[in-house]
Amino acid sequence: MSTPSPGRTSCDPSLPSKASDITVVRIELMAVRLPLRRSFATSSHRKDHLDHILVRLTDREGAQGWGECASPSHPYYGPETFSSCWNALKDYFAPLLIGERWDHPEELEAVWMRIRGNLFARAALDTACWDLYAQRRNRSLASALGGSAEQVEVGVSLGIEESISELLDQVDDHVGQGYRRIKLKIAPGWDVAPVAAVRERFPDTPLQVDANAAYSSTVDHRRVMRALDGMALQMIEQPFAADDLLAHAELQRELRTPVCLDESITSASTAHTALGLGAAKIINIKVSRLGGLTEARRVHDLCTRSGIPVWCGGMHEFGVGRAANLALATLPGFTLPGDISGSDRYFTADVLASPITATRGRVSVPSAPGLGVTIDRDAVRTHLLEKISVAQ
Template sequence: MKIKGINLKVISMRMKKPFTTHLETVTNREAIIVEIIDSDGLNGYGEVVAFSSPWYTEETVKTSYHMLKDFFIPLLQKTRIAHPNELTALLSKFRRNQMAKAGLETAIWDLYAKEQQKSLSVLLGGTQSTIPSGVVVGAKTIAESLTQIEQFLNDGYQRVKIKISPENDLMLVSEIRKQFPKLQLMADANSAYSLSEIARLQALDEFGLLMIEQPLAYDDIVDHAKLQRELKTPICLDESIVTFDDARRAVELGSCRVINIKIGRVGGLTTAKRIHDYCYRHHIPVWCGGMLEYGISRAHNIALASLPGFSIAGDISASSRYWEEDITIPEVFVKQGMIEVPTGHGIGYLPNKKRIQDVLLSEESFVL
């Protein structure tokens, strides 16, 4: 690859509605847009999906920027790569910082796909021309949740995820099931429970949930295996799966029956695809998680979710779900619950440069 420059742009946009979990309420969303330029004038784009504060993982926008500027980009200035897969090994000398790594790596994947004149989906081995779209409800009250769900179903979404904790779980799920008895419903706990609350989690078995996501500690695999043996409802692991070996160990231990794959959380597309391939061989369903991201990261998610093992609708909603105006052309649209997988070179979406400029906080360029 003939990379000659990298641009970092920090942007911030107000969400159409605040997004609430028991850990945090997100009103404004910062992100870092990574642009890679080659000597032929082609551009690849990635997005760092860390939040402004470390409530989801230890990373933030500021720490990610520090890692990119002071460590990852200088290493690329000294080392040439021929394929995006090489970047994962190259950056492995630096521990964690998965979202910073993914922002750079996905930009290189987009550029590489354009250099190969292929869509990113095809390059990764995607087999689906459309993918099902799911949506997340992050409301403060049961009434707001019910209203949002009704609207999302009217918009054609096929699966709904709700945020639960011991303070709201049984009442919230019960009310949703009364109003929407056939809804494909899953619950995300974001580590709100402990093993002492097994009986409470068992009580959710009667509601026919698709899965309960990350009920126990964010870094746990062992206790989830104990819990899964006591539940009929499948456990899905999210925050616990940061590396390929995390996924392998979780499957071997029986810690879950489903895995959520987030490109940012696992350090990029190379590892995300490796986890997918392993789960596909072992008949473990996977789905693509969302990070309240902008259109560039959303486009990478679409390409990943076109792989054959993604059998559950992911958290890949329309741009209009979160933004008055997104940063890609076109924006991401959902039609009758499905999203078309782009066939153009790379991610298949162009940056909306005017919109990016309107929401720009800072930018910096680096020569390779």
Template sequence: MSTEVKITAARMHRVRMPLVHEFQTSSHRKKFLDHILVELEDACGAVGWGEIASPSDPYYAPETVETCWNIAERYLLPAVIGQGWDRPEQVSQLWAKVRGNQFAKAGVDVAAWVLWSTIQGVSLADALGGTRTEVTAGVSLGIEPTIDDLLAEVERQTAAGYPRVKLKIAPGWDVEPVRAVRSAYPDLDLHVDANGIYTEDDALRALDEFGLTMIEQPFAPRDLLAHARLQQAISTPICLDESIETVADLDTAVSLGALEVLNIKVSRMGGLTAARAAHDRAQQVGIPVWCGGMHEFGIGRAVNVAVSSLPGFTLPSDVSASEKYYARDIVEPAVVAVEGVVQVPEATGLGHKVDIELIAANTVATLSL
């Protein structure tokens, strides 16, 4: 069935949710998150939900919650209201003149995909072309006050059945924490994520001895030549995250030999349309991919599960259970992992019911167009 979709109303909700465990990266520490939820409604009353999962501060990427709200209100939502389209891939063409602002775009693009799959009566995974019925999940652990605290967190997550653990690292918190975890867990699928904080003068090569699955984003996003030089010097695969916002970025990085693994984040790449295109190109050039996360609420988490059902996602993805981050999530049922495995929803659209009351109770700003 193919039916033209015309969005007649759009709403945004800035929602604040506390984390069950504070999370520290190389740049900052988080106790709670503000994300923007996007609602798109068509003429028949069907609704699609998306999530703008940008950080609050411009450390991971240039965008913040405030910039995303501004761009969505002034440019993205006005571009889609009243415009007809047949496929969700066409929606991003409506704001083609807007450069960058990938997080803001992602929330609207995702809402369009969820709306379309709901109208079509198919699951989001099926709409994307997913082939898996379950997804292997990994967990991401922040920088802890002590190595003992870190080992306790690793124990907690491996006991929960997660087969892969990612450690955030920074200069001064790298070799010794990794050594301790590897010594305690010699067979664990373990990798590290620097969020671009290192320079080539830092002792990253010392991590090559620990049998890591990958070293993720050691250098600044645009410093692809440094990544290529490090990849030539070590056997551990380099994974790029912040460096890859477009398929053109991926092509450049592949040509330079700057990566052997790609982290696809729906939010960072501007939505499901771009994420699927990056997945397809990575498959063509033989680069394995996995889905990274931004501590999404249940809407974004369910979307990550759906995209991880695509065939090229061969490594564990950051789609851990809702309970790892939130005491109560904004979708029902919450995303659940059993022995590190998450089931891909078969229900239409998002595959989860959105908890309107919980959203309202945690909303700090709203907008209707």
């Protein structure tokens, strides 16, 4: 397949006008802990709460923008952690942004380019800048990004359970709620049997699996992939290590089921390489993993030009990050249900005054300026672990 080179976004109704420049004069970092309704297990670990970083920007006109750093607490999904993101935001990203004049969030790539990696940390500020930018132009974030959908179809991601019967109960509950797709976490020892049981009970339900890079390209593990290939799955997500694109390409040639890449895709450039190698037929676009909305939109545009379907993945975001994901998922290339299920599925209380909810597998996209949501300041204070400010 011939894959065009990644470049600046082609979906650009939000190109800057020089009507107003933006200067951020204050950045607040808030470490917030929300307990999960139910513990969630992947191939690497189990968690019962989430610690994320909320970012609030204030510009010289008094306008504010919000973002969320949804990095895991431990380096299992990727190299970043809550602590590393906190330090990167406090010591590097925030000081570079303070006092910088800009008209469009894309301009800030030149400001942050000296900092290598730290994509989850970067994503928080990039999202907050997009929120601020859209508000200053009295546009919804979805509109500013170039999206138009008023609702987004969503699926649900289910973790590794203690037993197959518990898993079946979870699937039954969420199918009954109308979710448009079920994703099952898998790992060596928890793969063929539970997936087969779900497929037998729910023969017509769109189903996919996610390994979070838990497998290797050994004969035994490839045998597992071939067994899953016969279960009418929408996709097999990230079976091998993030940097093993050749193994994914070899596997894709062996399977009828599309391979989807998640952890492997950290930029439009890595997406371009993966597609050029034939390592995937579907791409999971995550705002956090890609360093923000700017690069996420760029990957969307690359995949759309290449005829590759994409969907919006999630990192169990609080309402701030979830609203940003919703806005991104309104772009036309997002043709598969995303992991943007209702906040009430995960948390007893969110940081939004009106939490994001799903109705029969659809979530309405906020239409108010910026993220279009109202932060519940009392909820933030209740669950606050630490707060610092960086000012001009």
